[in-house]
Amino acid sequence: MQKLSLIFKIASRFTLIGWILLAVFPGWQFTLPITMGIVVLLLCALYTYLIFLGKHLDEPGQKLRGNFWSLKGVMNLFKSPRAVLAGWVHYLAFDLAVGAFIVADAARYDIHQLLLLPCLILTLMFGPAGLLAYFVLRGIMTGELELMSVFG
Numbered sequence: 570m571q572k573l574s575l576i577f578k579i580a581s582r583f584t585l586i587g588w589i590l591l592a593v594f595p596g597w598q599f600t601l602p603i604t605m606g607i608v609v610l611l612l613c614a615l616y617t618y619l620i621f622l623g624k625h626l627d628e629p630g631q632k633l634r635g636n637f638w639s640l641k642g643v644m645n646l647f648k649s650p651r652a653v654l655a656g657w658v659h660y661l662a663f664d665l666a667v668g669a670f671i672v673a674d675a676a677r678y679d680i681h682q683l684l685l686l687p688c689l690i691l692t693l694m695f696g697p698a699g700l701l702a703y704f705v706l707r708g709i710m711t712g713e714l715e716l717m718s719v720f721g
Contacts (some may be wrong), residue, residue, distance in 0.1 A: 570660040572626055573654050580615060584608060584661045588668065592689050595682045604669045612662035619655040626651050664696045671703045678711050 587608035590600040619626070627633075633652060635645030646652050668689050675685050688706060692699025708714045 570628065570652055571621075573650050576615070576619075577654055577657065580612065580658050580661060584612065584665055587665045588689070588693055591665075591668045591672050592682075592686060596676065601669055601673055604665065609666050609669070610661050612658055616655055616662060619651055619658065623651050623655070629639045630634070641703065660696065664692055664699075667696065667700050669690045671700070675703070675707070678707060680707065680710050684710070 587604040590597070590604055594600050629647065631649060633649050635648070636642035637646075647656065667680065671681075671685060671688055671692065675682075684706060685703070688699050688703040690699070691702050
């Protein structure tokens with residue numbers, strides 16, 4: 570459990586590098602490459618390691634039980650400290666990737682970085698709520714409600 574706690578602290582603090590870059594330096598040419606190409610990529614590698622190769626980090630005799638097919642099955646999965654840590658790293662990686670998307674997309678529409686801060690904070694803390702707030706902000710700022718433009 571001590572190793573998992575250390576990994577938790579390191580991953581959580583490491584993620585802050587990306588969030589600080591997105592919040593303070595969104596227009597810097599290296600913000601997105603560092604955030605996505607280093608921070609998110611390393612979090613993804615850590616997640617993959619924890620899921621597929623991290624069994625040695627479990628307490629002796631501990632077995633991963635549960636499944637993704639029911640709420641009870643998911644709750645059983647998260648009785649394992651390693652599974653909880655992997656879930657946390659999953660959140661860190663995906664929420665940061667969403668934050669990077671918000672910054673990149675806002676640049677396309679010339680939305681000022683100060684307007685993005687509440688969306689980024691919401692994304693950091695509550696993931697999908699921040700993305701929703703950004704889409705609402707973008708709609709207000711551009712008059713465009715077409716979300717498919719995200720992909721084009």
